[in-house]
Amino acid sequence: xxxxxxxxxxxxxxxxxxxxxxxxxxxxxxxxDRPTLDAVAQRLMDQYSYDRRGIRLVRxxxxxxxxxxxxxxxxxxxxxxSRKPARLSQPALEVLAIVAYYQPVTRAxxxxxxxxxxxxxxxxxxxxxxxxxxxxxxxxxRPMQFRTxxxxxxxxxxxxxxxxxxxxxxxxxxxxxxxxxxASLARLRQAEEEPGGGEPAGPPAEGT
Numbered sequence: 616x617x618x619x620x621x622x623x624x625x626x627x628x629x630x631x632x633x634x635x636x637x638x639x640x641x642x643x644x645x646x647x648d649r650p651t652l653d654a655v656a657q658r659l660m661d662q663y664s665y666d667r668r669g670i671r672l673v674r675x676x677x678x679x680x681x682x683x684x685x686x687x688x689x690x691x692x693x694x695x696x697s698r699k700p701a702r703l704s705q706p707a708l709e710v711l712a713i714v715a716y717y718q719p720v721t722r723a724x725x726x727x728x729x730x731x732x733x734x735x736x737x738x739x740x741x742x743x744x745x746x747x748x749x750x751x752x753x754x755x756x757r758p759m760q761f762r763t764x765x766x767x768x769x770x771x772x773x774x775x776x777x778x779x780x781x782x783x784x785x786x787x788x789x790x791x792x793x794x795x796x797x798a799s800l801a802r803l804r805q806a807e808e809e810p811g812g813g814e815p816a817g818p819p820a821e822g823t
Contacts, residue, residue, distance in 0.1 A: 616645070616646070616647075618655065618658075621645060621655050622655050622658060622659055624645055625641065625645065625655055625656065625659065625679075626659060626672075626681070628641065628644065628645070629679060629680060629681040630681055632680075635675050635679065635680040636678055636679060636680065637677060637678045638652060638653075638677050638678060638679070639677075641679065656672060656674070656679055659672045660672045660673075668684065669683060670682065670683060670684060671683070671684050671685075704736075706729075706733075706736050707736050707739065707740060710725055710729070710737055711740060711745060711763070711767070713725050713729070714740075714746050714761055714762065714763055715763050715767070715776065715779060716779065718749065718761065718762040719749040719750070719760035719761060719762045720760060720761060720762075721752055721758040721759065721760055721761070722734060722737055722758070722759070723758060725737065737761065741761075743766075744764055744766045745763065745764060745766060745767045745770065746761045746762065746763055746764060746767070747761065747762060747764045748760070748761060749761055749762040
């Protein structure tokens, strides 16, 4: 394989890989020795740099990888970053808070606390991977239980459930519990809106 062809082949392999590829694997696949591979890689590095291309070839601990040029990071970020997702609706936050504080919980328990049917909202939270199934309760009918997910923690900028805002009077039931949950919901919403935290996509508003 001629030098120019080898250079193009290396470029194609690294582009297709999208991740670091070891020197040994490149030598085997391109059927060249280590000095030849290193020379071709260096030639590509110099060419990208001289031409001020938008990509760079970098060497990382015995491997090579194609990456974007750091000077174009702002342009890449502004072009490719996802559209800011919608906020969670109040009913969705309400269901999420109940699950977070009392997990694992059944849908019937969530309905009892809220006083309305929560099936639609829970279904959307499942789709958003903010809650997940957590096995069935050992009672007649064996209802499904639900808990929050790792995606829930990431979305609200928490590393564990221990970082949830404190919920006072957790032994209360009925309207008092609802009032306390609403106070915690306000803190959750504030955490959701703080810069740096993830923003989960929210379902449409549900009547309460």
